[in-house]
Amino acid sequence: MNPLKEKILRLVRETGPITLAHYMQMALLDPKHGYYVKRDPLGRDFITAPEVSQIFGELIGLSFVQAWEDRGRPERFCLVELGPGRGTLMADLLRAAAKVRPDFAAAADIVLVEVSPALRAAQARALQDHAVRWASALGDVPDDAPLFLIANEFFDVLPARQFVRSAEGWHERMIAERDGTLTFVLSPEIAARTLPQAVPNQVFEIQDAASAIVAEIAARIVSRSGAALIIDYGHFAGLGDTFQAVKAHEYCDPMENPGEADLTVHVDFASLFEAARHENAQVLGPINQGAFLDALCIRLRAERLKCAAPERRTEIDAAIDRLTNPAHMGSLFKVMAICDGRSPGMPGFPC
Ligand code: SAH
Secondary structure: OOOOHHHHHHHHHHHOEHHHHHHHHHHOOOOOOOOHHHOEEEOOOOOOOOHHHHHHHHHHHHHHHHHHHOHHHHHHHEEEOHHHHHHHHHHHHHHHHHOOOOHHHEEEEEEOOOOOHHHHHHHHHHOOOOEEEEOOOOOOOOOOOEEEEEEOOOOOOOOOOOOOOOOOOOEEEEEEEEEEEEEEEEEEOOOOOOOOOOOOOOEEEEEEHHHHHHHHHHHHHHHHHEEEEEEEEOOOOOOOOOOOEOOOOEEEEOOOOOOOOOOEEEEEHHHHHHHHHHHEEEEEEEEEHHHHHOOOOHHHHHHHHHHOHHHHHHHHHHHHHHHOOOOOOOOOOOEEEEEEOOOOOOOOOOO
């Protein structure tokens, strides 16, 4: 049997049912068998926007250059990416920024927040021409300079807890053992937290780790200036079970093979918005990814790229469609910016 499944079954037998957040943490980041610890899943199990087109990272690079200028071109700042995958977005961002403002990268202290050894190695390869360093958490990044931060498809993998409404109140969904397999059960206790109004059987998800990280980003930006872009699939205030497992571009059973599939939830942007506002940050959006990329003139950039590489016309058109069309990534994916409120906002958002 899958060694991680055995480990989780043993834990559940010894200590009783575990939360979904605990299960996600083990399945994704167990130091030996965790999904992200063992491998580079990009392309094989799922594909992300920076891997679809170089234009994605380039436009983000240009918007950070604009934000840097708007904040008086600080001589030193932290340029941070949370969960940088293969490092593609950061490489595209830096290349585009260098074209328009060669001194941008020189002022940047580039920190990649990554826990996966396999992906750190991929990032080192993609960014070999740049001085970058790694941190395991945002707390390990210096907080003595303005912060410019990007997180694409990072928050969706953070551990989530689920609660199910009964006539009496909310019960946490736990993971237990039944006949040698892992299965969901409901905690008999009523949850002590205040949760929204709902009818029986509705599910509500909470990502405490995500809200805590956003609060930290917002607090740093408010005190040191800067800007952050958070891009992910998600919704703005929603009840519902969005927990899912993906392997080889297909949905699969999240309990069957822990450590072998990506586990995610849809990000609840309403809680992230609240967490940032609580720190007195200015929050822009969330808006749909399609609208954001259109406002940054993705089609103009695509035309330029097609002129430079006419043989790639069809491929470039398909990539732009994938990123912006509401039938693909255009509306499920949302973009939210966190700003200090003293400087202009971020390009791409309505004024
Ligand atoms: N941003 C990339 C990759 C998204 S996949 C892209 O758009 O292509 C999620 C990324 O988050 C991976 O790099 C994964 O290793 C990293 N990750 C997952 N959990 C993490 C955690 N708790 N702390 C830091 N990085 C994490």
